[in-house]
Amino acid sequence: xxxxxxxxxxxxxxxxxxxxxxxxxxxxxxxxxxxxxxxxxxxxxxxxxxxxxxxxxxxxxxxxxxxxxxxxxxxxxxxxxxxxxxxxxxxxxxxxxxxxxxxxxxxxxxxxxxxxxxxxxxxxxxxxxxxxxxxxxxxxxxxxxxxxxxxxxxxxxxxxxxxxxxxxxxxxxxxxxxxxxxxxxxxxxxxxxxxxxxxxxxxxxxxxxxxxxxxxxxxxxxxxxxxxxxxxxxxxxxxxxxxxxxxxxxxxxxxxxxxxxx
Amino acid sequence: xxxxxxxxxxxxxxxxxxxxxxxxxxxxxxxxxxxxxxxxxxxxxxxxxxxxxxxxxxxxxxxxxxxxxxxxxxxxxxxxxxxxxxxxxxxxxxxxxxxxxxxxxxxxxxxxxxxxxxxxxxxxxxxxxxxxxxxxxxxxxxxxxxxxxxxxxxxxxxxxxxxxxxxxxxxxxxxxxxxxxxxxxxxxxxxxxxxxxxxxxxxxxxxxxxxxxxxxxxxxxxxxxxxxxxxxxxxxxxxxxxxxxxxxxxxxxxxxxxxxxxxxxxxxxxxxxxxxxxxxxxxxxxxxxxxxxxxxxxxxxxxxxxxxxxxxxxxxxxxxxxxxxxxxxx
Numbered sequence: 001x002x003x004x005x006x007x008x009x010x011x012x013x014x015x016x017x018x019x020x021x022x023x024x025x026x027x028x029x030x031x032x033x034x035x036x037x038x039x040x041x042x043x044x045x046x047x048x049x050x051x052x053x054x055x056x057x058x059x060x061x062x063x064x065x066x067x068x069x070x071x072x073x074x075x076x077x078x079x080x081x082x083x084x085x086x087x088x089x090x091x092x093x094x095x096x097x098x099x100x101x102x103x104x105x106x107x108x109x110x111x112x113x114x115x116x117x118x119x120x121x122x123x124x125x126x127x128x129x130x131x132x133x134x135x136x137x138x139x140x141x142x143x144x145x146x147x148x149x150x151x152x153x154x155x156x157x158x159x160x161x162x163x164x165x166x167x168x169x170x171x172x173x174x175x176x177x178x179x180x181x182x183x184x185x186x187x188x189x190x191x192x193x194x195x196x197x198x199x200x201x202x203x204x205x206x207x208x209x210x211x212x213x214x215x216x217x218x219x220x221x222x223x224x225x226x227x228x229x230x231x232x233x234x235x236x237x238x239x240x241x242x243x244x245x246x247x248x249x250x251x252x253x254x255x256x257x258x259x260x261x262x
Numbered sequence: 263x264x265x266x267x268x269x270x271x272x273x274x275x276x277x278x279x280x281x282x283x284x285x286x287x288x289x290x291x292x293x294x295x296x297x298x299x300x301x302x303x304x305x306x307x308x309x310x311x312x313x314x315x316x317x318x319x320x321x322x323x324x325x326x327x328x329x330x331x332x333x334x335x336x337x338x339x340x341x342x343x344x345x346x347x348x349x350x351x352x353x354x355x356x357x358x359x360x361x362x363x364x365x366x367x368x369x370x371x372x373x374x375x376x377x378x379x380x381x382x383x384x385x386x387x388x389x390x391x392x393x394x395x396x397x398x399x400x401x402x403x404x405x406x407x408x409x410x411x412x413x414x415x416x417x418x419x420x421x422x423x424x425x426x427x428x429x430x431x432x433x434x435x436x437x438x439x440x441x442x443x444x445x446x447x448x449x450x451x452x453x454x455x456x457x458x459x460x461x462x463x464x465x466x467x468x469x470x471x472x473x474x475x476x477x478x479x480x481x482x483x484x485x486x487x488x489x490x491x492x493x494x495x496x497x498x499x500x501x502x503x504x505x506x507x508x509x510x511x512x513x514x515x516x517x518x519x520x521x522x523x524x525x526x527x528x529x530x531x532x533x534x535x536x537x538x539x540x541x542x543x544x545x546x547x548x549x550x551x552x553x554x555x556x557x558x559x560x561x562x563x564x565x566x567x568x569x570x571x572x573x574x575x576x577x578x579x580x581x582x583x584x585x586x587x588x589x590x591x592x
Contacts, residue, residue, distance in 0.1 A: 013366075013367055013369075015366075016363050016367055019363070020352060023354065023355055023359065024352070024354045027354045028354055097352060099316055100350035102316050103315065103343075104364070105339040105415070106367040
């Protein structure tokens, strides 16, 4: 088989699987919930419950906590959405459909790339919803259209990288419940011990060390910089390094795990 | 045809200490239905999964239409179709969307994929349900769709892993019909089942497996013959004729003649040529002026074969510890 045919097959396989996953997102009620209602609930609660207290303690930007909050919560929602990658894969593995895919002469990585791409496309919609709702709550981009687009790109790219981590843990978990559990254990501390919701300077010293040096903080600071112009102190470069590292490790690792026959 | 549909030589598969398959050697001609018969945990699914390239053997060589499954799995996947006991189709896609996706994954053009999808929906009488999500399908419809999905790539050999488990009798008959049609069109089939009647009904060749081992193989008739062959039974009109009757037919029997007093029946084992011996017995009884009320030839069922080969444990296999483990993997 020539290289072009191979690439063509790989692309068309990935698209077939992507389409399947997108159709599921439209039709499964809990998936619609996670990608639309949940972000709105988070944004509403965080903004109105914590906004008063946190806005007064230095987390208000341009006079409003929503300007501080939105980039952070966007990263959070993207990560939560990324958990679906692993949960979905674990579900597919136990339902038998992965056995069918494995018995087909399709490209081996397509089941994974089709899912991570579908999840990233879904994130586009989630980000759209959050931006629209954020605008209603008073959020405004303050560094122009280009920076706004870069911000969206940063969130999507980070989300895409996390999907591959989730894909790997999901396949290792074997069933959907374990996948869900293990991912939450991983994601919750990371997202809360970061700059997503509160300034890191308000945390105890030992936690500050961790919070200042973990990828979610870099992602939040980069997103916030391009959204509302806060200083980011090279966070974007550290973030890109992390994203590169994650993709470099987890794409081959996930594909290997998928390919490996029992 | 000289090329074998599939062959497995000295195949073993271990999951830790559990031997899911233990030195199994099998092969089948093309265009035939080969049936793997055995209880849960026998290793049937394990063997199918290895042949379908889903899993690798611990030992042994396996070929599908002459292609080595361990060395060239990609090539094997182009030749096979797999349908399992769990309908591996997407619940939230319609029947049509499921088949179209599979067709695209076989790299058919969009136009070809559309027509292939339509063709299979028609063949499996799912046209009316084509646009409905699979979760609204009945169990039988799902199984038909799953079978349909395995046919999209026009497989030369089809692996059907317990295709009728859990189906109602009518749907089962329907699936049997479809399977026979496929064979008529030249498809080779490897079918696993725990139903003796299914094997008896469909198989050209049967391999009985239990706990990873091949116990017996042959045609349905050969397996029955192995059990000692046919038996002729006749009921005496007068019990007092018993001794004379036994004496008259002993020379015809291949083994000791027995008498069942409550039913008043004489039982004559006659080996593999029951029908010709039937006449001999009628003549012998007539000559001695012994009156028999009923006289019939009994061929052992596959049930008898199965029970005699696997023993009384056939039904307790599920509670056996070691086979429980292997069942989880198989």
